[in-house]
Amino acid sequence: MPHALRAVVLAVTAGLALTACGALGSDEAPDRAATAPATPGGATPSPSGPEPTECPHGQLIKAVEIPAVHADPVHIPEATIGGEKVPAVTIPGVDIPAQRVPAQCVEEKPAPGACLGAVAVPGTSIPGTAIPGVRIPGVQAGGASAAPVEEPAKSQKAIDQSAVSVAEVCQSKPSEEGQYVASVYRPSVYRPSLYRPSLYRPSLYRPRACNDQGECVPPVNVPSVTVPSVSVPSVSVPSASLKSYVAGPGQVIKGDDQIAYNIEADVLFDFGKADIKPAAAKSLAELAESIRKEVPSGAPIQVDGHTDAKGDPASNKALSERRAQAIVDWLATKGGLDRARLKATGYGETKPAAPNTRPDGSDDPRARAKNRRVVISAARS
Numbered sequence: 001m002p003h004a005l006r007a008v009v010l011a012v013t014a015g016l017a018l019t020a021c022g023a024l025g026s027d028e029a030p031d032r033a034a035t036a037p038a039t040p041g042g043a044t045p046s047p048s049g050p051e052p053t054e055c056p057h058g059q060l061i062k063a064v065e066i067p068a069v070h071a072d073p074v075h076i077p078e079a080t081i082g083g084e085k086v087p088a089v090t091i092p093g094v095d096i097p098a099q100r101v102p103a104q105c106v107e108e109k110p111a112p113g114a115c116l117g118a119v120a121v122p123g124t125s126i127p128g129t130a131i132p133g134v135r136i137p138g139v140q141a142g143g144a145s146a147a148p149v150e151e152p153a154k155s156q157k158a159i160d161q162s163a164v165s166v167a168e169v170c171q172s173k174p175s176e177e178g179q180y181v182a183s184v185y186r187p188s189v190y191r192p193s194l195y196r197p198s199l200y201r202p203s204l205y206r207p208r209a210c211n212d213q214g215e216c217v218p219p220v221n222v223p224s225v226t227v228p229s230v231s232v233p234s235v236s237v238p239s240a241s242l243k244s245y246v247a248g249p250g251q252v253i254k255g256d257d258q259i260a261y262n263i264e265a266d267v268l269f270d271f272g273k274a275d276i277k278p279a280a281a282k283s284l285a286e287l288a289e290s291i292r293k294e295v296p297s298g299a300p301i302q303v304d305g306h307t308d309a310k311g312d313p314a315s316n317k318a319l320s321e322r323r324a325q326a327i328v329d330w331l332a333t334k335g336g337l338d339r340a341r342l343k344a345t346g347y348g349e350t351k352p353a354a355p356n357t358r359p360d361g362s363d364d365p366r367a368r369a370k371n372r373r374v375v376i377s378a379a380r381s
Contacts, residue, residue, distance in 0.1 A: 055105035066099035071225045081215045082142020094225050112304045113377025114253045114260035115170040116186040119237050123163035126196040130155035136206045143211030149204050161194045184242040194232035201225045259294050260377035274322035288335030295378040303327045304375045305346045308368035309356040321346030
């Protein structure tokens with residue numbers, strides 16, 4: 001393998017503990033270094049607005065329909081016993097409206113090449129419900145007596161499940177040799193199932209009431225009412241990983257559905273410049289050949305430029321954009337790839353592969369060199 005190609009390394013280089021992508025830097029100005037801020041984690045709230053019917057960046061969590069519950073009213077007609085009237089009574093029915101656990105989207109955010117994007121499963125809730133209480137009045141008339149019968153209201157509180165998420169991951173533990181990061185790993189994301197038990201109000205029965213003359217008031221029965229249980233299935237996004245190996249243009253990072261190549265910027269460009277060095281042509285030609293073998297014809301190809309943290313952030317971003325565009329232009333004009341497939345993005349210093357400074361705060365030129373890079377990535381399916 002040519003020496004220049006050995007500079008092609010993982011998009012996440014060696015010497016780093018497991019982190020999520022944070023801020024990066026550039027090599028445009030030599031007077032400032034910055035450490036990478038931690039990427040915030042935590043749960044992602046459920047999206048507001050209309051319910052989704054499809055999710056362009058993740059799986060659709062289907063809605064759960066909770067049917068309405070209806071029970072007819074019970075009418076107790078007027079009666080006469082022992083010459084006394086017992087007035088008619090209507091015991092109200094039950095009407096519990098239908099409820100719905102809305103559809104949601106699992107959000108899998110796009111990520112730079114050789115990174116695994118953040119995943120967020122929104123929180124959800126099964127709403128509460130209640131069955132009203134009921135009472136059959138008693139009878140005290142014409143020598144007949146029957147005690148009232150009643151059943152209190154029943155209720156279930158809302159059942160909530162919190163959002164769960166995992167941050168974007170761009171690097172993992174280095175290999176034993178300390179030269180390359182062996183893999184990029186994003187753990188699975190799991191939101192447990194949710195369950196609201198059934199709710200039950202028993203039937204009520206008032207027996208008939210008779211006097212000594214054998215006159216009776218008929219019995220009354222109010223049927224039971226049941227609100228069925230509700231289950232919201234669990235949601236799982238499996239873990240994902242990208243493995244590295246040496247092939248074609250050098251160090252490659254590859255997963256089931258994507259492949260990425262990282263080229264250190266110092267191999268391609270002079271310090272602070274965006275003109276490709278003539279010596280880099282052979283490396284780029286082999287890279288283009290590997291892309292033709294590994295990537296389906298017509299699949300989009302992303303070219304991401306990165307810098308270290310030296311200099312002004314705006315200047316770093318502009319430099320990273322120019323470098324990414326220079327690689328796009330080379331691959332389109334000399335590498336034999338269709339320009340329509342190629343897209344350039346500059347991240348400047350916002351996605352470091354390594355801290356720009358040592359633990360004591362001093363400048364770390366070797367680490368900054370790893371941050372000055374261009375990552376070419378594409379989907380494999």
